[in-house]
Structures are given as C-alpha cells and as structure tokens.
Amino acid sequence: MLKSFVIEALAASLFSCGVLADGNGLIGWGITMYDPPCAFACRGVISKCTLLCTPINGTVNHGTSHHPVSTPPECFTTDVAFMRTMALCINTYCPTNGAPSLSKIEDYWYGHLGTGTVGNYKWVPSLSYIEALQGAKEDELNGVEFPNTTSTSVDEHAGHNMLRARVLRRHENNSNLPTIKSKQPLNVTSVISASDWRSQYNGMVTFETNEKGHSTYTIILTLVALLLPVALSLLRFVPGLARSKGWSYLNSVLNYPAVWGSSHREPVAMIAGGGLTPTRGQALYITLISILNIVFLAAPYIYLYPQSIFGSRDEQNISVMGCRAGVLAVGNMVAMFVFSSRNNLLLYITDWSHSTFLLLHRWLGYWTIIQTVLHSILLLVYYVQFGDYAAELASLYWIWGIVATVAAVAIWVFSLLIVRQKAYEFFYITHIILIVLFLVGYYYHIWYRYTYNWGYEIWAFIAIGIWGKDRILRAGQMIYHGWRTAKITSVEGSNGEYIRIDIDGVHAEGVVYLCFPTLALNFWQTHPFSITSSFARHGPACSESMAKSTVQDSEKQAEAEITVASPNQSDVASTSSSSRPHGVITRASIVVRTRSGITSRLAEKLAKAGTELRLPILIEGPFHSSVSSQLSQCTTVVGLAGGVGITGVLPYLNQFGSPRNGRLYWGMRDSSLKNALATELADLPSSIQVETAIGSRLDVESIIREELASRNSGGLIGIVVCGPAGFADEVRRQATDLTKRGATTAPYILIDEAFSW
Incomplete structure (x- = not known):
C-alpha cells in the first residue's frame, strides 16, 4: 500500500545526477539505486574511460542526459580489461564496505555491468565475476602488456605507457598494475585508487540516502x-x-x-x-x-x-x-x-x-x-x-x-x-x-x-486515478438516474427573487448535483443542491406518464411536496435523486434564491417562457452528509435559518422529531417563502416548535443564551445554522463566546450547513 504513495516535483527539473533505479515503487520503498554501493562506486570511477571497443568520435549517448557515456553496453560486457579492473576493485573495497554476499555481487555483475544504472540482463558479460577476478589476480602478479594497436588506436588511448606506468604507479598502489583515472583510456587491467573510489562511494551513498x-x-x-x-x-x-x-x-x-x-x-x-x-x-x-x-x-x-x-x-x-x-x-x-x-x-x-x-x-x-x-x-x-x-x-x-x-x-x-x-x-x-x-x-x-x-x-x-475515478463515478450516477425533466416556476409573491424546481421520479437523501445540459453553452457544468426531504409514495403500477400526472394532481398534498434549497443561497439548491421503483411515485422540489450564474439563467429563461418552464436535467449523486449522524446523539436540535437557508435545516428537523425536542427559528424579509413552504412546515413533527420573524432579524444572542441555558434538559444540544454568511458567523460567535464566558450550561455541537467553493 505504501508504494502507491509517492511523487516528484513538477516544474523545472529534478536532480543533476542521472542514475536510475532497480525495483518497483519508490526510491527506498521498493526501488534501490546503488546496491551494492561499493560495486557501483567502482564502475562510477571508470564509466567514462574509453575502452578499445569504444567508438571513435561516437555521437550516441549510452548514459543519461547529465552523465553521458560514449561506450555502448555490449562493449563493457566484452572488454577484458574493463571486466578485470571491475572485478579487482569489487574484491578490494567491498569486503570492508558493506561486505555484500557473492550472490549479490554476481547479480550486480550480470545485471549492471553493461548499463551501470538500472539493471538489465540483456547484456551478459563474456566473463563471470570469478573468471574476471582470477584473470585480474594473474595480471597483478605477472604484470600486463599493452595490446598491439594501430596508430589511430594508440593515439586514441595515448597516456598508458606501460613502462612509465609500472615505475610511477607501483609506489602509489603497491601493485604491478597501473592506476586508472576517470576519462583516461582503459586498455589493460588497472587498479582504482582508494581516494577516487571513496569519492564515488560517498557521493552515491549520500545521494541515495x-x-x-x-x-x-x-x-x-x-x-x-x-x-x-x-x-x-x-x-x-x-x-x-x-x-x-x-x-x-x-x-x-x-x-x-x-x-x-x-x-x-x-x-x-x-x-x-x-x-x-x-x-x-x-x-x-x-x-x-x-x-x-x-x-x-x-x-x-x-x-x-x-x-x-x-x-x-x-x-x-x-x-x-x-x-x-x-x-x-x-x-x-x-x-x-x-x-x-x-x-x-x-x-x-x-x-x-x-x-x-x-x-x-x-x-x-x-x-x-x-x-x-x-x-x-x-x-x-x-x-x-x-x-x-x-x-x-x-x-x-x-x-x-x-x-x-x-x-x-x-x-x-x-x-x-x-x-x-x-x-x-x-x-x-x-x-x-x-x-x-x-x-x-x-x-x-x-x-x-x-x-x-x-x-x-x-x-x-x-492523482490521475483519483481524479478519473471521481468523474467516472459521477458519470455513472447520471446514467443510473437517467434523463429527467425539471419544472421551474416562480415562487408566488417573491417578484422573481425565488424560483421553484420540481423533479419527478427521483428520491434520495444528502447532497446532489444538477446539470442543465440545454440551458447554456457550458452544458457540462453541475451545481450542488442539498436535500431537504424525500418523497416516495407507493401507488398502483402505472406508466411514467400516469405517475407524473398523479403527482401533479396531488401537488398541494403534504406527502407530495419536498422542498430543497441551496445552503449558501448562491446558485445552489437541493434535490433528491434515485431511481423510481415500479409502482412508486417520487418527487423532489427545490426552492432557490435567484442570484448570479445558473439561477439567474433559469430566472431569465423562465421570464421568457411565462409561468412555467420545463428543462431536461441530469442528476449526480446523492453524496454523503454527516449532519444526520452528528445529530443522532443529541436530545434537542435547534435550527436557525435565514431566508432560503430554511431548506438547509428542514430535512434534519424532519428526521429528528419525537420523542426528542426541537425548535426552529426562521428569519426572512417577506412572507413569500413562508407561504411557499407552508406544507413543509406543517409536516414537521409535533415535537418541533417553530418561531418566525418576518422583516426583522433574529436576536441570535438571546436565542443561543436561552437554548443553552434556561431550556437545558441535561442532554446534548445540536445547533444547525443555515443562511447568509454573516448570519451564520453571528451564530458561531455567540455560541462560542457565551460558552467561553460561562454564560451557558449545556453541552452542544455546532453545525454550519453550508456549501462554499
């Protein structure tokens, strides 16, 4: 599982060192870069040394962009001098630096000798590690002779004068073999100095760590x-x-x-x-x-x-x-x-x-x-x-x-x-x-x-998987719910400030997103709607058209109305959604305040159409809401709503009910919304008390003080607020300030039912 969590930065570039890795996953979590590091350090010193088989004036890079290598992999795995030098270096430094097992060294030998970076068993060395080491030991004991080369090759590999090498290098490494340096021609078995090897080793260990x-x-x-x-x-x-x-x-x-x-x-x-x-x-x-x-x-x-x-x-x-x-x-x-x-x-x-x-x-x-x-x-x-x-x-x-x-x-x-x-x-x-x-x-x-x-x-x-999965699920939800029709009307007495959206054949709880594909050019957009309540009535098996007609005829009955509205009152409303079983009549109703964006387009199109507008919609969801689970442990719920925010509180009051108590405080500018939601208010459980304020603000401080003090029954109180931003912030401030000052005695939880982009 942990291997699936990893990343690297976007932007300009990554790191200057071009080494690659072995394994699957992440570096250190399934991938190793230098294992064993003592062997990689040997090759790091001589990886840029030209061999007898290195192409003269070659233009192909067999390394990385930051560490180019002109010698092809097959050259490294066939050049005797290179393999003997590598084997001698591994035998010299690995026993005292990690002491890797012979099997690990042999795995490195067959998988990395050609590439020097990520393992690739395509290029098999012509000599085994043991064979190369035995040959190197013989060369160290008997000395080496430079191969006969053409003048071009001699020029290419100039610098390895056999006599001078023996005389000048023997004192440094106490060996009959010459000491090789990076980028020098390598045409005979050579030794790598401790300082050069240590520099490579430190660099690789540091980098991988x-x-x-x-x-x-x-x-x-x-x-x-x-x-x-x-x-x-x-x-x-x-x-x-x-x-x-x-x-x-x-x-x-x-x-x-x-x-x-x-x-x-x-x-x-x-x-x-x-x-x-x-x-x-x-x-x-x-x-x-x-x-x-x-x-x-x-x-x-x-x-x-x-x-x-x-x-x-x-x-x-x-x-x-x-x-x-x-x-x-x-x-x-x-x-x-x-x-x-x-x-x-x-x-x-x-x-x-x-x-x-x-x-x-x-x-x-x-x-x-x-x-x-x-x-x-x-x-x-x-x-x-x-x-x-x-x-x-x-x-x-x-x-x-x-x-x-x-x-x-x-x-x-x-x-x-x-x-x-x-x-x-x-x-x-x-x-x-x-x-x-x-x-x-x-x-x-x-x-x-x-x-x-x-x-x-x-x-x-x-990241792509998370993003893609979410969109696949969302598309699947739309397909599951199918193509629906929304009836849009203006809330009577609101002068077009509020509009109502009725959708037949859907039923759900939580939050859904609605798409109006024919409303504007940006047909792909969806907008959030929180569900106020759900309506599903069993009826005789009938066709969809008959069911629709039945619901319309009983539109004013309590069981046929569900009102939903946007928690943040801005281009968002709520609706229920799920499939309509055979013989079950379902409907969701939405009330939303006309603002900018999608709601203004709906209002404009409704004004042109007259008293009623019908539009096709796609439904995405429902999505989970944690409010119900949070309120489940409460003995009392207090709902505070401002304007159309009432529809973000009603569903939880409907679910609460007897034997537990609840109170709803609702402030609004005029009575149009109250009249439009009269049925929903009447349907609230009898244990829910309702107080409304028309044309005036709610006294939030007095309400919170009273609910958390004098009316305290000893149980947990759930405060649910939905309305304008300033109103919700006032509820939050009063509840916390009164509690911090010791002016309240009841335990409570605060739920701000809002959707914010």
Missing part, C-alpha cells in the same frame, strides 16, 4: 494529511465525550471560532482576491501540515565528503532541497485531489463536512504550488550556478516542467475567491484545463527525464 528521505517524508506527509481526519473523527466514539460540558468548552475555544476575527463564512480581504478564514480546528490541521512541509523540506539530509557528485555543501543543498521540494509538492497534490473529490471516502469515514474538506483542499493546493515553485527556482539556481543552463533550457523535460509550474501558479490566480464568486463558470473551466495541464506537464517532466525508472510517475498515476 537523501533520495530515500524524499520518498519517506513525502509518504509521511501524505499519510498524515489523509489519515489525520480519520484519527480525529474517532473521538466521537469516546463514550460521553460529546455530552461533556468540558468538551463543549474546549470546542468553543479551540475548534469552532474563526482562527482570527469573527468571520468564517464571510470573505475577508476582498481587495487581495478574498478568502475564507478557517476555524481554529481547521487551522490546527493546516498548521500541522504546514509544519511538516517546512521541516521535511529543511531537514534532515546527509553529507559525506569528499564526494564525486557535489563539489560543495552549498551546491548539494540547493540541488537536494530543490528535489525534496518537488517530491513534497506531489505528496500534497495527492491529498489535495482526495479532498476535492465528491466521492471522497473520508466523507463516509469521518464526521467532517464536504465544505471543510474543500477548504483544506485549497490549503493543500497552496502547499502544492509553493513546493512546485521552490522546486523550479532552486533547480534553476543550481543549473545556472553549477550546471549547463542553456542545455537544460532546451530539454523537453525542462520545458514540460515549466508548463506544470506555470499551470500550478495559474490555478492559484484563477481560483481566488473573488473569481469563484464573480465568475464561477470561468473558474470552473479554467480550473479543469489548468489541472489537466499540470498533470500532463508533471507526467512528461518525469517521463523525458527518467521514463519509469525512479517511480516518480507513480504520484501522477495516483
């Missing part, structure tokens, strides 16, 4: 982001905890209030693009994720010097931190995609709302963007100072990294609250396009740099 850290810390970050909501939600199963007054006080201090000020639902700082202030509970989660992002980016790292990969600590810091930022970016990305999913499994496991997950989705998105930009900037600095920036700039992997980085930054710009509220359709389409560009850019950034050798692509596959 830090790469393992990239994987490990990103997995930790992803798991914490995904599993922390599950762990925290388990507190609801602690016996008696929710009904404890101390727990209510703790929530009033650390969970429910806005992290600063008194606005949670109301946007702040609109001049800068706007945003929603998290609650203190949400802020604790955001703070933990932020700390992990910072700490894991800053440390820990391992440093070993001297080494062959980095010339200085500054060079290493810039490169390795740039890579770490890239991997952490996609760790945040995976959790971000999970939280944005409408079919998010965490909605069913936890008692957290979809609005909370969407808010946290945005904060995970911020960290994805921050780490992506840091990845790009740090690697840019690295290649400008220590690499070949001009060459990198022309590379396809670099270009696709730029695409991903630009898309990530653009996602933030076009997702500002002011854009979402003022131009939702623009936000919606640009969000999808930029997400696709981000994923495509990231995938090709990895592909052109590493193909599938290091496992970085796994993170992209996870």
Whole structure:
C-alpha cells in the first residue's frame, strides 16, 4: 500500500545526477539505486574511460542526459580489461564496505555491468565475476602488456605507457598494475585508487540516502494529511465525550471560532482576491501540515565528503532541497485531489463536512504550488550556478516542467475567491484545463527525464486515478438516474427573487448535483443542491406518464411536496435523486434564491417562457452528509435559518422529531417563502416548535443564551445554522463566546450547513 504513495516535483527539473533505479515503487520503498554501493562506486570511477571497443568520435549517448557515456553496453560486457579492473576493485573495497554476499555481487555483475544504472540482463558479460577476478589476480602478479594497436588506436588511448606506468604507479598502489583515472583510456587491467573510489562511494551513498528521505517524508506527509481526519473523527466514539460540558468548552475555544476575527463564512480581504478564514480546528490541521512541509523540506539530509557528485555543501543543498521540494509538492497534490473529490471516502469515514474538506483542499493546493515553485527556482539556481543552463533550457523535460509550474501558479490566480464568486463558470473551466495541464506537464517532466525508472510517475498515476475515478463515478450516477425533466416556476409573491424546481421520479437523501445540459453553452457544468426531504409514495403500477400526472394532481398534498434549497443561497439548491421503483411515485422540489450564474439563467429563461418552464436535467449523486449522524446523539436540535437557508435545516428537523425536542427559528424579509413552504412546515413533527420573524432579524444572542441555558434538559444540544454568511458567523460567535464566558450550561455541537467553493 505504501508504494502507491509517492511523487516528484513538477516544474523545472529534478536532480543533476542521472542514475536510475532497480525495483518497483519508490526510491527506498521498493526501488534501490546503488546496491551494492561499493560495486557501483567502482564502475562510477571508470564509466567514462574509453575502452578499445569504444567508438571513435561516437555521437550516441549510452548514459543519461547529465552523465553521458560514449561506450555502448555490449562493449563493457566484452572488454577484458574493463571486466578485470571491475572485478579487482569489487574484491578490494567491498569486503570492508558493506561486505555484500557473492550472490549479490554476481547479480550486480550480470545485471549492471553493461548499463551501470538500472539493471538489465540483456547484456551478459563474456566473463563471470570469478573468471574476471582470477584473470585480474594473474595480471597483478605477472604484470600486463599493452595490446598491439594501430596508430589511430594508440593515439586514441595515448597516456598508458606501460613502462612509465609500472615505475610511477607501483609506489602509489603497491601493485604491478597501473592506476586508472576517470576519462583516461582503459586498455589493460588497472587498479582504482582508494581516494577516487571513496569519492564515488560517498557521493552515491549520500545521494541515495537523501533520495530515500524524499520518498519517506513525502509518504509521511501524505499519510498524515489523509489519515489525520480519520484519527480525529474517532473521538466521537469516546463514550460521553460529546455530552461533556468540558468538551463543549474546549470546542468553543479551540475548534469552532474563526482562527482570527469573527468571520468564517464571510470573505475577508476582498481587495487581495478574498478568502475564507478557517476555524481554529481547521487551522490546527493546516498548521500541522504546514509544519511538516517546512521541516521535511529543511531537514534532515546527509553529507559525506569528499564526494564525486557535489563539489560543495552549498551546491548539494540547493540541488537536494530543490528535489525534496518537488517530491513534497506531489505528496500534497495527492491529498489535495482526495479532498476535492465528491466521492471522497473520508466523507463516509469521518464526521467532517464536504465544505471543510474543500477548504483544506485549497490549503493543500497552496502547499502544492509553493513546493512546485521552490522546486523550479532552486533547480534553476543550481543549473545556472553549477550546471549547463542553456542545455537544460532546451530539454523537453525542462520545458514540460515549466508548463506544470506555470499551470500550478495559474490555478492559484484563477481560483481566488473573488473569481469563484464573480465568475464561477470561468473558474470552473479554467480550473479543469489548468489541472489537466499540470498533470500532463508533471507526467512528461518525469517521463523525458527518467521514463519509469525512479517511480516518480507513480504520484501522477495516483492523482490521475483519483481524479478519473471521481468523474467516472459521477458519470455513472447520471446514467443510473437517467434523463429527467425539471419544472421551474416562480415562487408566488417573491417578484422573481425565488424560483421553484420540481423533479419527478427521483428520491434520495444528502447532497446532489444538477446539470442543465440545454440551458447554456457550458452544458457540462453541475451545481450542488442539498436535500431537504424525500418523497416516495407507493401507488398502483402505472406508466411514467400516469405517475407524473398523479403527482401533479396531488401537488398541494403534504406527502407530495419536498422542498430543497441551496445552503449558501448562491446558485445552489437541493434535490433528491434515485431511481423510481415500479409502482412508486417520487418527487423532489427545490426552492432557490435567484442570484448570479445558473439561477439567474433559469430566472431569465423562465421570464421568457411565462409561468412555467420545463428543462431536461441530469442528476449526480446523492453524496454523503454527516449532519444526520452528528445529530443522532443529541436530545434537542435547534435550527436557525435565514431566508432560503430554511431548506438547509428542514430535512434534519424532519428526521429528528419525537420523542426528542426541537425548535426552529426562521428569519426572512417577506412572507413569500413562508407561504411557499407552508406544507413543509406543517409536516414537521409535533415535537418541533417553530418561531418566525418576518422583516426583522433574529436576536441570535438571546436565542443561543436561552437554548443553552434556561431550556437545558441535561442532554446534548445540536445547533444547525443555515443562511447568509454573516448570519451564520453571528451564530458561531455567540455560541462560542457565551460558552467561553460561562454564560451557558449545556453541552452542544455546532453545525454550519453550508456549501462554499
């Protein structure tokens, strides 16, 4: 399971070292880079030495983009001098540096001698390790002679003068063999100096250890982001905890209030693009994720010097931190995609709302963007100072990294609250396009740099899988519910401010999304609607047209009416949805306030059509809501509604009922909504008391004080609020402030039933 959590940064480039990997999964989690490192270090010293079979003036690169090698793999596996030199080096340094078994050495010999990087058994050495080692020992004992070569070959391999090598090198390595240096011609069995080998060994061990850290810390970050909501939600199963007054006080201090000020639902700082202030509970989660992002980016790292990969600590810091930022970016990305999913499994496991997950989705998105930009900037600095920036700039992997980085930054710009509220359709389409560009850019950034050798692509596959799965499920839900027809009418007496949408043949609970494919050019868009109540009446087996006619004839009867409306009163309403069994008549009704976007289009089209408008719709959902489960442990429920927000409270009051008590406080500007929902109000259980205020504001402070003090029956009280942002924030502020001041005595839970983009 852990292998499926991993990623690498999008943006500019990854790391300067071009080595690849063995295994499946992530580096350190199924993939090894240098195993055994003592053998890889031997080959690292002489990988760029020209052999007798190396093509003269060859143009084909058999290595990586950052570590080109002109010698083809089959040359390494047939050149006797190279194989004997390798065997002698392995035998010299491996026994005291990890002491790998003979079987591991032989596996390396047959899988890596030709490639030097990721294992490939295609190129089988002409000598076994034991044969090469025996030959090297004989050469060390008897000395070596240079092969007879043509003048061209002699020129190509100039520098290995046999006599001078024996005289000058014997004192250095106490051997009859010459000492080989990187990039020198290698045409006889040679020894590798301890300093050269140690430099390679330190570089490889350091690099792989830090790469393992990239994987490990990103997995930790992803798991914490995904599993922390599950762990925290388990507190609801602690016996008696929710009904404890101390727990209510703790929530009033650390969970429910806005992290600063008194606005949670109301946007702040609109001049800068706007945003929603998290609650203190949400802020604790955001703070933990932020700390992990910072700490894991800053440390820990391992440093070993001297080494062959980095010339200085500054060079290493810039490169390795740039890579770490890239991997952490996609760790945040995976959790971000999970939280944005409408079919998010965490909605069913936890008692957290979809609005909370969407808010946290945005904060995970911020960290994805921050780490992506840091990845790009740090690697840019690295290649400008220590690499070949001009060459990198022309590379396809670099270009696709730029695409991903630009898309990530653009996602933030076009997702500002002011854009979402003022131009939702623009936000919606640009969000999808930029997400696709981000994923495509990231995938090709990895592909052109590493193909599938290091496992970085796994993170992209996870994100694409989550995103694709959600959309497949959503499409399947639409197909399941089928093509339906919505009847749109104006709420009488509202002067077009409120409209009603009736849908026959659907029945469900929770939240659904509606699509109006013929309403506008952006036919693919869906809009959220929370379900107020469900209607399903058994009747005689009849055709769909007969059932529809029967429902229309009994439209004014209580059992035939279900009203639903948007929790946030802005382009959202609610509806029920599921299939209509044979012989069962179902209907859902929606009441929504006309604002900008989809509701304004519906109102305009209704005005042109006259008294009634019929449009085809597709239904997506229903989606889970945690409100009912949270209220199940309450002995009393208090609903506070403002305007059309009544439809976000009614369904829970309907479900509550006798023998438990409930009260509804509803404030509205005029009586049109009250008249339109008279049947729904009359259908409330007899144990639910209703108080309305027409043309005046509810006295929230008095209501909260009375409900949490004088009317306290000793049980847990559930406060459900739905209405304008300012109204909901006022309920939150009064409940928490009164509890913190000790002015209330009852334990309570606060539920803000709202949908916020």
